[in-house]
Amino acid sequence: MRVGVPKEIKNHEYRVGLTPNSVRELVTDGHEVVIETEAGAAIGFQDSDYEDSGASIVSDAAAVFSQADMIVKVKEPQAQEVALLEARHTLFTYLHLAPDQELTDSLIKSRATCIAYETVTDAQGRLPLLAPMSEVAGRIAVQAGARSLEMEAGGRGVLLSGAPGVPSGEVLILGGGVVGSNAIRIAVGMGAQVTVLDTSLQTLRLLDQQYGNRIHTRLSTRTAIDEYLPQADLVIGAVLIPGAAAPKLIEAEQLQHMQRGAVIVDVAIDQGGCVATSRPTTHDDPTYVEQGVVHYCVANMPGAVARTATQALNNATLPFVRALASMGPRKAMHADEHLLNGLNVAAGQLCNMEVASSQGRMCADKVSVLVQVR
Secondary structure (H helix, E strand, C coil): CEEEECCCCCCCCCCCCCCHHHHHHHHHCCCEEEEECCCCHHHCCCHHHHHHCCCEEECCHHHHHHHCCEEECCCCCCHHHHCCCCCCCEEEECCCCCCCHHHHHHHHHHCCEEEEHHHCCCCCCCCCCCHHHHHHHHHHHHHHHHHHCCHHHCCCCCCCCCECCECCCEEEEECCCHHHHHHHHHHHHHCCEEEEEECCHHHHHHHHHHHHHHEEEEECCHHHHHHHHHHCCEEEECCCCCCCCCCCCECHHHHHHCCCCCEEEEHHHHHCCCECCCCCECCCCCEEEECCEEEECECCHHHHHHHHHHHHHHHHHHHHHHHHHHHCHHHHHHHCHHHHCCEEEECCEECCHHHHHHHCCCCCCHHHHHCCCC
């Protein structure tokens, strides 16, 4: 198979779909790889590195799409990339379709086979291709929140670690999953006072066993959120319903009870955000103030540490890329039900139940759609 990697064009997105090491594995398997020039240059992967690994370098995205059968990316395709998709293409990338009906419509119209990293599962029901970026995003969230608390960023001037004779900052984390647990790790390391809310007693039990009295754990209820919001300096939204739009845990009127200059980092923004007042921002302009509360809602947080994030992502995605390339999409997904769970759009049909439910659409049966995939 011929695998193509275009340069990411989303604002301040420097990650790349395949590293030179990943390219070498694919070439060794007998596949051809075409890379858009300077696709990884910003993070130190030069065209010469890719050529040394066996890839061909092409001048632009149009050349990648015209030559490749499978497109491997990082972020959801932008409009000019969707325009290059054809029915013969397999697209393997993050899609986050639940809050984006326009992109869903465009991908359906393209009739391409679109497999989303974030809905591929494993035998334990986890999300192995989302986990690496969730780990990175959880760690970045605390760093970004700490910066946003500084006066020049509009924050209330609180140092999370505190100072001798001065209490440390209060961090409220909504969700104790992959994002939340990584945020806890960094916040505790900074010396903050950390409270985590989750709907799973098992998750809270495990966090309590791990951290003991260094954190506070509470069952997530509306009452608990109401109780902790007014005292929080930093709130990190770390909730996830796989493939679906994030639930709104904080309503607009609740911001009135927060401290002026407090910060919300909504890591769930890719899935629409878990705060009613959240809207996507970019690394160019990452924050805005709503009702006196600073909001950090960058939709590609791991892009800030693109080299680390790219390597972590490739560690997880490469086995699936190799399977898709070697067996072809239909056979690969037929052989692996967990990869099949990643199928969101194919043959002009939407076949992810969570996306369909979020958008109020009909959902086609994956197995039936798979028969129409090449």
